[in-house]
Amino acid sequence: MTFILLRQTCLRTLNRTGAALQSRIDQRTYAARGGTLERVVSAFRAVTGDDGVSLGATVREQHGKDESAHSCQPPDVVVWPHSVEEVSALAKICHHHRIPIIPFGTGTGLEGGVSAIKGGVCFSLGKMDRVVDLHQDDFDVTVEPGVTRKALNSYLRGTGLWFPVDPGADASLCGMAATSASGTNAVRYGTMRENVLNLEVVLADGTIFHTAGRGRRSRKTSAGYNLTNLFVGSEGTLGILTKATLRLYGIPEAVVSAVCSFPSVQAAVDSTVQILQAGIPIARIEFLDDVMIDACNRYSALSYSVAPTLFLEFHGSERSLEEQVTITEEITRGNGGSDFSWARDAETRGRLWKARHDVWYAALALRPGCKGYSTDVCVPISRLPQIIVETKEDLTKNRLTGPIAGHVGDGNFHCLMVMDPSDPDEVQRVHHFTERLARRALALDGTCTGEHGVGLGKRALLREEVGPLTMEVMQGLKATLDPKNLMNPGKVL
Amino acid sequence: MTFILLRQTCLRTLNRTGAALQSRIDQRTYAARGGTLERVVSAFRAVTGDDGVSLGATVREQHGKDESAHSCQPPDVVVWPHSVEEVSALAKICHHHRIPIIPFGTGTGLEGGVSAIKGGVCFSLGKMDRVVDLHQDDFDVTVEPGVTRKALNSYLRGTGLWFPVDPGADASLCGMAATSASGTNAVRYGTMRENVLNLEVVLADGTIFHTAGRGRRSRKTSAGYNLTNLFVGSEGTLGILTKATLRLYGIPEAVVSAVCSFPSVQAAVDSTVQILQAGIPIARIEFLDDVMIDACNRYSALSYSVAPTLFLEFHGSERSLEEQVTITEEITRGNGGSDFSWARDAETRGRLWKARHDVWYAALALRPGCKGYSTDVCVPISRLPQIIVETKEDLTKNRLTGPIAGHVGDGNFHCLMVMDPSDPDEVQRVHHFTERLARRALALDGTCTGEHGVGLGKRALLREEVGPLTMEVMQGLKATLDPKNLMNPGKVL
Known part of the structure; x- marks a missing residue:
C-alpha cells in the first residue's frame, strides 16, 4: 500500500514536473523513458540513502516558501545531501533529466527565492552543517x-x-x-x-x-x-x-549603544552623514520613523518620543568609545537631536535597543491577525530624506500600514508592510505601493533592493534598474554557466 | 613622401597584425578587402580626428610596455578617444575587422598587461579625464x-x-x-x-x-x-x-605614523595579528625586511636597526590616535619590538616614513645600473613568517638581490628584484625564483598575485592556483563577453 501510494505520488509529481517544464523539456524523451521521475527518485535514494529524499506534501510545502508574501510553490521532491559529492551526484541526475534544482538553506529569504515555480528538486542543505x-x-x-x-x-x-x-x-x-x-x-x-x-x-x-x-x-x-x-x-x-x-x-573590547530623536528625517540623515564624514567607525546606525517608534512604544510599553529616531552602536576600546559617543552627541545636537541617551552594559543596551530589535513584532502588533511583508530599497544617503518623506505620504494616501526601519548609514531602508491577506484590494494596493517605492529609489540613482535580492518579486524592476544591455550581459553569463536553465529557474532574470 | 611612408607603415602594420592573428582571422577576408588596415586607420581618424590616431614608432613603443620587466610589444596603432561614444565607435571598427584592442591607462602596470603580444590597437584613454x-x-x-x-x-x-x-x-x-x-x-x-x-x-x-x-x-x-x-x-x-x-x-582628523624594529619576522607578524585582533583600525601596516632596511639606511643616510621592521599609520581623531598608538606600542613591546618611535606632524611623519616611501629607489641603488622588477604574492597572514624566511633563504642561495616590502596586514608582500638585464643567467634565475615564490604562496593557501594581476607573466601560475575547472569557468565567461577574443588577447587566461 505504501508502495502504491508512493508510486502514485511519484507519477503525479512526474506529471506536474513535466507540465511545468513543458516549454523546455522534450516530452517524448520523458514518454520514451517511461516513469522517469520514479527512476530519478530511486537514483536520488541511491545517492543519499532513504532518509535523504522526501516526496511528502508537508515537507515539500515547507520547502516551497520563505518568509515573504509570495505564495508557496512546493518542489516535486526534496533531497538532503550529506556532502558535496552527493550534491554533485544529485545535480548530475537532475542535469541528465533536465529537472530544475532549487537550493534551500533556512527558508528565511524575503523575495520568494525558494519557490519552485517550475517544479523540480529542492536541495535542502541543512545536513551539511560542519x-x-x-x-x-x-x-x-x-x-x-x-x-x-x-x-x-x-x-x-x-x-x-x-x-x-x-x-x-x-x-x-x-x-x-x-x-x-x-x-x-x-x-x-x-x-x-x-x-x-x-x-x-x-x-x-x-x-x-x-x-x-x-x-x-x-x-x-x-x-x-x-x-x-x-x-x-x-x-x-x-x-x-x-x-x-x-x-x-576580533570581538570589540566594548560596545556602547545610543538612541536619539530628531525633529525631521532630514535632521536624522544629516547627522548620519556628518558622523560618517567625521570618520567615526560606527558599527550600526539604524533609523526608525515616527510610525515605527509609535508601534514600538505600544508593543513594548516604551516611552520614546514619537519622532524620527536613530539607534546607534559603537564598537571599540573603552576609551575610544567615550570619544565616539561624545562627538556623535555633539553632531546630533547640532542637528536638533534630543533625548540622546546611551548605555554601556549589556542589560541597559538591550533595553535601549529593544525597540529596534522588536520592530517586526511591533509592526505586526499594529494590526493583529494581519500578515507582515518587508520590502527593501537603497539610495545614495543624501536622497533618503526625499524618498522617506514621499513614501510616507504615499502610505498615508493609500491607507497602508508600513512603518519604516532602515540601515541609514548605507541608505538602505525597509517598509514593514502589514496587510490583511484576505483583502485582495489591500494586497493589490501593497503590491502597487512596493513597485512605486522601488521606482522612486530608481529615480534617485538607487536600487530596487539593497539586501533582500530580486527573487521572484523584483524581476521586472531589475530590468528597469539596469537596462536591457546589462540584462543581456547577465543573461549571457547565466546561459554560460547553466545552459539548460536548471538552476532555480524563473528567479532574478 | 609622407603619404607613402604612412602607407608603407600601414601595410607593414597590416602584415604584422595579420600574422599575429593568423590563427583566428580568415586571411582571405583580409586579402579580399585589400589594404584593410589603411581603411581602418582612416575610419579611426573619422571617429577621433587626426590628432586621435598615431602610427609613430615611438608612440607605439611607449604604449607597448609598462613598468614590468616584460619586453615591449608595441601595438600597431594608438588611438586616443575623447568620449565613450568614440570608444564604442572605435571598438566597432576593430570588431568588424577582428583587430585586438588593448586598453591603456598610464602604463604603470607590473605584469605586462598592455603589451600588444598579438598586435592590434591600443586605446589610450588619457584624453577622457573629466x-x-x-x-x-x-x-x-x-x-x-x-x-x-x-x-x-x-x-x-x-x-x-x-x-x-x-x-x-x-x-x-x-x-x-x-x-x-x-x-x-x-x-x-x-x-x-x-x-x-x-x-x-x-x-x-x-x-x-x-x-x-x-x-x-x-x-x-x-x-x-x-x-x-x-x-x-x-x-x-x-x-x-x-x-x-x-x-x-572623510579625510581623517589626524594621522600618526610609527616605526618599530623586531627580533624576527615572526615577531613582526605576531604583532600585526594582535593589532588586528585588538580591533585597532590601523590604516597602514607595512613590513620591511632587514635587507630592505639596510638599503634604505644607505640610500637615505638613515640609521634604522637592520632588522625586520613595521611602518604603521593610524587615522582618526586626536584622542583616539593616542590610544591606538599606546595599545600598539604595548603589543609590539610584548613581541620583543624595540626602537618604537612615532610622529604626529606631517614633516616628522614624512621623515619617519621616508624609508618606506623610498623602497623602490633604495632597492635600485643597491646595484647601480641594474633594473628593478617587483613581484607580488599574498598568503594568509599566519603563513607570512614561513614564506618570508624561506624566500630569503632562496634569494641568498641563488645569489639574487630582492629586498622584501609588504602590506603585512593583508598577508601581501613584494620582492623588489634588482637584476642586470644584460646577464641572461641572472634574468633566468630571477624568473625561476619568482615562479618558486608564487608556488610557495600557493602551497600555503595563498595566491600568486595579491595586487599586481596576472597579465602576461602569471598565466601558468593562475592555472595552478585555481585548477582546470575554475579556469574553464573563467574561459567560459571570457568567451561569452568577448567571443572573438579581441579584448587584450593573451592576457590572464
Whole structure:
C-alpha cells in the first residue's frame, strides 16, 4: 500500500514536473523513458540513502516558501545531501533529466527565492552543517551550507572572533552569500560581498569547483576573474554553494549603544552623514520613523518620543568609545537631536535597543491577525530624506500600514508592510505601493533592493534598474554557466 | 613622401597584425578587402580626428610596455578617444575587422598587461579625464578613465573627502579598477574591489553598458549579478572601462605614523595579528625586511636597526590616535619590538616614513645600473613568517638581490628584484625564483598575485592556483563577453 501510494505520488509529481517544464523539456524523451521521475527518485535514494529524499506534501510545502508574501510553490521532491559529492551526484541526475534544482538553506529569504515555480528538486542543505576549517590567526573560517550565522558565532565563542554580518534572521551563511545579505552591521563590516573569500560551487551539470581555487583563503587576490562575487548574490541561479570561506573579526573590547530623536528625517540623515564624514567607525546606525517608534512604544510599553529616531552602536576600546559617543552627541545636537541617551552594559543596551530589535513584532502588533511583508530599497544617503518623506505620504494616501526601519548609514531602508491577506484590494494596493517605492529609489540613482535580492518579486524592476544591455550581459553569463536553465529557474532574470 | 611612408607603415602594420592573428582571422577576408588596415586607420581618424590616431614608432613603443620587466610589444596603432561614444565607435571598427584592442591607462602596470603580444590597437584613454560627478554627501564620485588617483585627490581638495586606495604609482583609477589594485591603505579601506560602485564598460563589439545600471550609485545592492566585480580585475580582457563610480572617505582628523624594529619576522607578524585582533583600525601596516632596511639606511643616510621592521599609520581623531598608538606600542613591546618611535606632524611623519616611501629607489641603488622588477604574492597572514624566511633563504642561495616590502596586514608582500638585464643567467634565475615564490604562496593557501594581476607573466601560475575547472569557468565567461577574443588577447587566461 505504501508502495502504491508512493508510486502514485511519484507519477503525479512526474506529471506536474513535466507540465511545468513543458516549454523546455522534450516530452517524448520523458514518454520514451517511461516513469522517469520514479527512476530519478530511486537514483536520488541511491545517492543519499532513504532518509535523504522526501516526496511528502508537508515537507515539500515547507520547502516551497520563505518568509515573504509570495505564495508557496512546493518542489516535486526534496533531497538532503550529506556532502558535496552527493550534491554533485544529485545535480548530475537532475542535469541528465533536465529537472530544475532549487537550493534551500533556512527558508528565511524575503523575495520568494525558494519557490519552485517550475517544479523540480529542492536541495535542502541543512545536513551539511560542519565548520570545516577555522584559522584564528588568519581571521577566516570555512563552513558548509547548513551552518547558520548564529551557529557559527556559537562555535567561535572563546576565540575572541566573530562573524558580524547580521540580516536579523538566523540564516545559513551560504544562503546569506547566495542572496548577498547584509543588515545592521554592514556600515562598518560590509555585506557578504566584502566578507566571502572563496566559495565551493556545484554547477547544474554536477561540476564542483572553487571560485578562487581549492583551499585559497588569502585576504586579497588579483588572480583571474572575481568569480566569488559573481556567485555571491546569484540567488541559486548559477550554482549551488556548498562551502563558504568567510572573513572573521576580533570581538570589540566594548560596545556602547545610543538612541536619539530628531525633529525631521532630514535632521536624522544629516547627522548620519556628518558622523560618517567625521570618520567615526560606527558599527550600526539604524533609523526608525515616527510610525515605527509609535508601534514600538505600544508593543513594548516604551516611552520614546514619537519622532524620527536613530539607534546607534559603537564598537571599540573603552576609551575610544567615550570619544565616539561624545562627538556623535555633539553632531546630533547640532542637528536638533534630543533625548540622546546611551548605555554601556549589556542589560541597559538591550533595553535601549529593544525597540529596534522588536520592530517586526511591533509592526505586526499594529494590526493583529494581519500578515507582515518587508520590502527593501537603497539610495545614495543624501536622497533618503526625499524618498522617506514621499513614501510616507504615499502610505498615508493609500491607507497602508508600513512603518519604516532602515540601515541609514548605507541608505538602505525597509517598509514593514502589514496587510490583511484576505483583502485582495489591500494586497493589490501593497503590491502597487512596493513597485512605486522601488521606482522612486530608481529615480534617485538607487536600487530596487539593497539586501533582500530580486527573487521572484523584483524581476521586472531589475530590468528597469539596469537596462536591457546589462540584462543581456547577465543573461549571457547565466546561459554560460547553466545552459539548460536548471538552476532555480524563473528567479532574478 | 609622407603619404607613402604612412602607407608603407600601414601595410607593414597590416602584415604584422595579420600574422599575429593568423590563427583566428580568415586571411582571405583580409586579402579580399585589400589594404584593410589603411581603411581602418582612416575610419579611426573619422571617429577621433587626426590628432586621435598615431602610427609613430615611438608612440607605439611607449604604449607597448609598462613598468614590468616584460619586453615591449608595441601595438600597431594608438588611438586616443575623447568620449565613450568614440570608444564604442572605435571598438566597432576593430570588431568588424577582428583587430585586438588593448586598453591603456598610464602604463604603470607590473605584469605586462598592455603589451600588444598579438598586435592590434591600443586605446589610450588619457584624453577622457573629466571628473564627471561628485556627490559629497553621498561619498561617491564618477570619473573618466584618464583621471589618476592623485588628480582625483587634488580635485577633492577642500571637500574633506579623499580616495584612499594607493598602489604607489599615480595610476589611472579605471586602470586600478581593471587590475584590482590596492596598496598600503587596503588593510583599512579595502582594495578596488570594495571601492568601485559601478562601471561604464564598452564591450569588444562596441556595446556600452553599466555594470550596475546607468547612474546607479547606492552603497549596496542585491539587484542581479555583481557585474561590477567581474570587470574589476579583468585586466582589459572583458571590456574597456570608460567610467568608474567610486566610494570616497572623510579625510581623517589626524594621522600618526610609527616605526618599530623586531627580533624576527615572526615577531613582526605576531604583532600585526594582535593589532588586528585588538580591533585597532590601523590604516597602514607595512613590513620591511632587514635587507630592505639596510638599503634604505644607505640610500637615505638613515640609521634604522637592520632588522625586520613595521611602518604603521593610524587615522582618526586626536584622542583616539593616542590610544591606538599606546595599545600598539604595548603589543609590539610584548613581541620583543624595540626602537618604537612615532610622529604626529606631517614633516616628522614624512621623515619617519621616508624609508618606506623610498623602497623602490633604495632597492635600485643597491646595484647601480641594474633594473628593478617587483613581484607580488599574498598568503594568509599566519603563513607570512614561513614564506618570508624561506624566500630569503632562496634569494641568498641563488645569489639574487630582492629586498622584501609588504602590506603585512593583508598577508601581501613584494620582492623588489634588482637584476642586470644584460646577464641572461641572472634574468633566468630571477624568473625561476619568482615562479618558486608564487608556488610557495600557493602551497600555503595563498595566491600568486595579491595586487599586481596576472597579465602576461602569471598565466601558468593562475592555472595552478585555481585548477582546470575554475579556469574553464573563467574561459567560459571570457568567451561569452568577448567571443572573438579581441579584448587584450593573451592576457590572464
